[in-house]
Amino acid sequence: MSIDEILEEMDELLDKAGSVPFVAHKKVIDGERMRELINDVRLNMPHELKEAKKIEFDCQRILNEAKLNAESIIRKAEERAAQIVSREAIVTEAKKKALDMLNKAQTASKNLQQNAAASVAKMLNDTESYYSRNLQSIKVVKSKLGSTVSSGLGMDDKKNGIQ
16 A cells, blocks of 8 residues: 555545544544554655655756756857857958968069060060161171272272273
């Protein structure tokens, strides 16, 4: 018999008991039956208490496990959030560096093109000047050669008697 059943029977025993004359709140009950029920409660109590303590222990254990699990989940979520933030910071920094490198490369490329164009223009100007001087020299030599040839023919003709 469970404690609840025993207590129910005690309740019925009190309900069925007769009142003491002139004192309505006092009852006359079967003392021996009440002692049996009290002993039954004592005999069943340890089992019921053990069950209650076991349930309380299990509840406490479940709560502790849930708390540890929740803390673990929170810790993992915080670590994951930190990793995501860290990755985002790394990606942002990498994008910034890549953009900076691209800008520097474009600037260097423009400078290199300008320098190359200036260098080619200078080389062409130098070459043109060189050939221009050479052309002038050739013209001078040709002119001198032409003069020498003309004056040389005239002398030979005089020597040979040709005029």
